[in-house]
Amino acid sequence: MNSRLFEKIHISWLVAAWCLGLTVGVITIHYLPRLVMFEAWALVVGLGLMAVVMAWRLRVLMIVAIISGGLAGMWRGELGRAGLEVYDSLIGKTAAIQGRVLEDPDIDKKGQTVLRLSNLRINGEKLAGQLWVVTADKRPIKRSDIVQAQGKLTTGFGAFSASMYRAKIIRVERPVPGDVAVGARDWFAERVRKHITESESALGLGFLLGLRRAMPTELSDNLKIAGLTHIVVASGYNLTILVRLARRLFAKRSKYLAMLSAATMIIGFMAVTGLSPSMSRAGLVAGLSLAVWYYGRTIHPLVLLPVSAAITLMVNPQFGWGDLGWQLSFASFTGVIILAPLLHKYFFGDKEPGAFRQILVETLSAQIVTLPLLMMSFGVVSNVALIANMLILPFVPLAMLLTFASGVLAMVPMIGAAIALPTTWLLGYMIQAANWLAGLEWAQMEVNITWWQCGLMYAVMIGAMLWMKKQTKLNLGKVNIVE
Structure with a gap:
């Protein structure tokens, strides 16, 4: 039996193993069907396993730390994708969605403005995820502005749950005092x-x-x-x-x-x-x-x-x-x-x-x-x-x-x-x-x-x-x- 496997190791390596598992768990949940759900039980089991790992702190338990982190990551990923199923019925349809501009707007090669919207609302109700919006509207839009965009929703990419190209900007509101850092x-x-x-x-x-x-x-x-x-x-x-x-x-x-x-x-x-x-x-x-x-x-x-x-x-x-x-x-x-x-x-x-x-x-x-x-x-x-x-x-x-x-x-x-x-x-x-x-x-x-x-x-x-x-x-x- 390899005695090194049963040596105690520094706590930082166990934390790193747990975080690696969490990262893998969060990413994996995105590719699992929504029928497979990891709710609070996954977090409880994961934390329980990690408590055992931290108590013993053995090298051989790093794999258990990864599994523990993976369960916690599945739970966090499940929370992150909650509500995203609503886009299944919205893709391909025209909708008016309101959101807060998350980052500084960009200008694409065609001279159109690219917006990244978060804190989404549709018909006054909260909508999960983030929206990628491309518009020819030339109004001066800044980060943290509240924008209502109307257009046909298409499939999203990356961190964006949906995209809206050739969008019409219905309304732009600038909160007071707004984003102070942007003003400065x-x-x-x-x-x-x-x-x-x-x-x-x-x-x-x-x-x-x-x-x-x-x-x-x-x-x-x-x-x-x-x-x-x-x-x-x-x-x-x-x-x-x-x-x-x-x-x-x-x-x-x-x-x-x-x-x-x-x-x-x-x-x-x-x-x-x-x-x-x-x-x-x-x-x-x-x-x-x-x-x-x-x-x-x-x-x-x-x-x-x-x-x-x-x-x-x-x-x-x-x-x-x-x-x-x-x-x-x-x-x-x-x-x-x-x-x-x-x-x-x-x-x-x-x-x-x-x-x-x-x-x-x-x-x-x-x-x-x-x-x-x-x-x-x-x-x-x-x-x-x-x-x-x-x-x-x-x-x-x-x-x-x-x-x-x-x-x-x-x-x-x-x-x-x-x-x-x-x-x-x-x-x-x-x-x-x-x-x-x-x-x-x-x-x-x-x-x-x-x-x-x-x-x-x-x-x-x-x-x-x-x-x-x-x-x-x-x-x-x-x-x-x-x-």
């Missing part, structure tokens, strides 16, 4: 635009505030082709820059002050950008990593990933039901905190990575891990993404700082215009680099793969990471994104 963001954006031209200010505000709607369509398309979208939307990269900045500014003076300022930046950034799936993940991971850093602890990536995934799915189980943003967010994060350290250790040993090499390896790792999902979902791969990221990413923190200074000092005579000048130059260089790379004939390549090919690619990646881990004997538990 828009006020600041106007100050930035006072001295900085349109394209450059749009890019800077994308870096700093995740304000993507103000970006010209051509620039937005070129950034996508160049593989740079992740730096101009609300993402973990932008948030990590802010958290690391706060830590480096205040850590030597006061660890508490560094933690407090970083936490304030996390909350403020999330309030300004909204709680998209990727932003929810980024904020949660940054907060957890900051907490363990403050208390002088470390958290293993294989614990951090399932815990953060489980928490986001507990808040909104529909994130796990095919939401590509949620999937890409966790895939890229896995590349940064697991694959990148392994590549550093395997190819460069114990040498401290410089800024250039760190950006190169982390960018490459994130692209490798997200590549199968991108190929399966879009059938297009950027051939210039690595070059584009190396040309632009090193300057993003400086661009964010200068954009912030331009907004703060915009109304100060002489100084505002003086700060805007280097800001415009730097942002202009980034735009020119993105446009040039996107204009190359070989900038993109079409590659279509099936779901099983995607799974096979991830299996190969996992095998490669396990092999590098064995060869390097790297302690991944020392990885912390706030350092």
